[in-house]
Amino acid sequence: MRCARCLIWPCRSCWSAATNVSSPTVASTTPPTAEPRRPCVAVALSGGRDSTALCHATVRAAQALGLRVVALHVHHGLQPEADDWVRHLQRQCGRWRRAGWPLRLRVARLTQRPPAGASIEAWARQQRHQMLARLAAEEGATLLLLAHHAQDQAETVLLQALRGAGAAGLAAMPASVVRGGLTWARPWLACSPDAIDHYVDRHGLSHIEDPSNRDPRFERNRLRVQVWPGLLAAFPDAEQALGTVARQAWQAAELIDEVAAADLATLRSPSDGLDQRAWLALSPARQRASLRRWLKEQGAGQASERFIERLLSELPRARSGRWPVDALCELRLYRGTLRLARLTPGNxxxxxxxxxxxxxxxxxxxxxxxxxxxxxxxxxxxxxxxxxxxxxxxxxxxxxxxxxxxxxxxxxxxxxxxxxxxxxxxxxxxxxxxxxxxxxxxxxxxxxxxxxxxxxxxxxxxxxxxxxxxxxxxxxx
Known part of the structure; x- marks a missing residue:
């Protein structure tokens, strides 16, 4: 039987290795289903090639592992074909269920629309992640599988590099991360798309082709269609090399964050401000890291490189001052303590x-x-x-x-x-x-x-x- 790297988990030990977690446990909430209370694994199912293959491979292995599988589909309402995609998934999952596989399909429809001027990609991703987390909780799943593969990871590294990201950005997508008690796992992150193509052909799986995946308005599509083929022709090992960059960047980001956390333990004032004098005693690299982490802890989000550079330049000489972070908050320095203050919206x-x-x-x-x-x-x-x-x-x-x-x-x-x-x-x-x-x-x-x-x-x-x-x-x- 094939191992996890070949797209199927034949045993419980391979399952744990692939997802970097122990066997899934059942949440305390009762899922809206009459099925036996077996451990539940959720799979994000868009209906495309990758998620279809992942759902098929997972549900094939689930019976022997004593698992039940819930496929989660988010209907964004952004494509005219979206209703047809839901009907396709209902027919497909129905066939697998009639074959005796422990599968359940959940479909959630988004009622909101992207606000004017917002990035459709970013809005859709945020809404999808929120909905997936909610559905997984309702089903009692503590593990959610995503079908991102090695090329997806390589593309993310390139996009982050082109945006000027640091180590945390270049780390791209984690193989496994826990948020709110739910493990988000990408077991195929080291798998090439060719291997997934082979799996789909071998099992005769039908899947959806989303026309928006070739829309040049989206930067990932431009990279995939216009840049990636030429990059592979010139550098055949680009996919693997960029995956290595992501893993090394993740290790570097973890180390930076650990050092910043240790520094902040000595920099915080009693009111959770930042002690200017103690901060200035650090090296420039540690000043940068601790400042970034402190801002994030204070709720200021991911500060831009330009903003960090401005603070590094002005804070050493300042006795007091104010630095706008965004429309809702600003940094304030007074008597040697830096604090983040929320601002009142004008309306x-x-x-x-x-x-x-x-x-x-x-x-x-x-x-x-x-x-x-x-x-x-x-x-x-x-x-x-x-x-x-x-x-x-x-x-x-x-x-x-x-x-x-x-x-x-x-x-x-x-x-x-x-x-x-x-x-x-x-x-x-x-x-x-x-x-x-x-x-x-x-x-x-x-x-x-x-x-x-x-x-x-x-x-x-x-x-x-x-x-x-x-x-x-x-x-x-």
């Missing part, structure tokens, strides 16, 4: 002025005229009297305002008080709370001394944020 800040003043404390209240958000809490001392909220208004800084930190301390300009208390520049832009011409409260400074509540008087504290409600609530708690 979410405006609100009805009737929301102020509040009638009771609230966790996070939107301010009128796009002035941000404020949290109010009842306190026992040092707060602002509830009675002063009636008729109070929020205004941007106009210049010339003076503020007193204590009853026996002189009133000084806001700039002087901010500097004395070390308030970061971006926290100095918040609105001021006024009652007529009496300044009541300033973000970063607190309640004006002459406006503080008397002992025993109902009072509250305020905290301001420019950020959206969810981010602001997290920071203010």
């Amino acid at each position: 979410t800040a405006a609100t009805d002025t009737a929301l102020w003043p509040p009638t009771a404390p609230t966790a996070c209240l939107v301010l009128p005229s796009g002035l941000g958000w404020v949290q109010l809490r009842a306190v026992e001392e040092g707060g602002l009297p509830w009675s002063r909220l009636a008729g109070s208004t929020w205004r941007p800084r106009g210049g010339g305002e003076r503020f007193s930190l204590g009853p026996d301390r002189p009133a000084r300009s806001l700039k002087q008080q901010f500097q004395a208390l070390g308030v970061p520049a971006w926290q100095r832009q918040g609105p001021l709370l006024w009652s007529g011409e009496q300044l009541l409260w300033v973000p970063g400074l607190g309640v004006e001394a002459r406006a503080r509540a008397a002992a025993g008087e109902p009072q509250l504290s305020l905290r301001w944020s420019a950020e959206a409600p969810d981010a602001a609530a997290q920071q203010l708690e």
